Amino acid sequence: MNLNLRHAVLANVSENTPAQLEDTIVDAIKSGEEKMLPGLGVLFEVIWQTANEADREEMLQILEQGLKK
Incomplete structure (x- = not known):
């Protein structure tokens, strides 16, 4: 992705x-x-970079569930 x-x-x-x-x-x-x-x-990158480990794990679980639908 272009930094600009x-x-x-x-x-x-x-x-x-x-x-x-x-x-x-x-x-x-x-x-x-x-x-x-x-x-x-880009917005997800901001969320990921500022999230703590527990929040990241929760996001990954939500993503996994969403992908199984």
């Missing part, structure tokens, strides 16, 4: 409220557009 893209995504949402962040995520998922995937990846 990562920087642009972070700059776009850095001052968003939790509600605005949720809207961004929901809109990106609902749109189903491939071009939104890198932005969601």
Whole structure:
């Protein structure tokens, strides 16, 4: 991924409220557009990097469950 893209995504949402962040995520998922995937990846990267080990394990379990559906 291009670091300029990562920087642009972070700059776009850095001052968003939790509600605005949720809207961004929901809109990106609902749109189903491939071009939104890198932005969601950047947001997930932030979540992963700031999560503690227990939170990471929980995310992995949720992901595993979601993939089995």
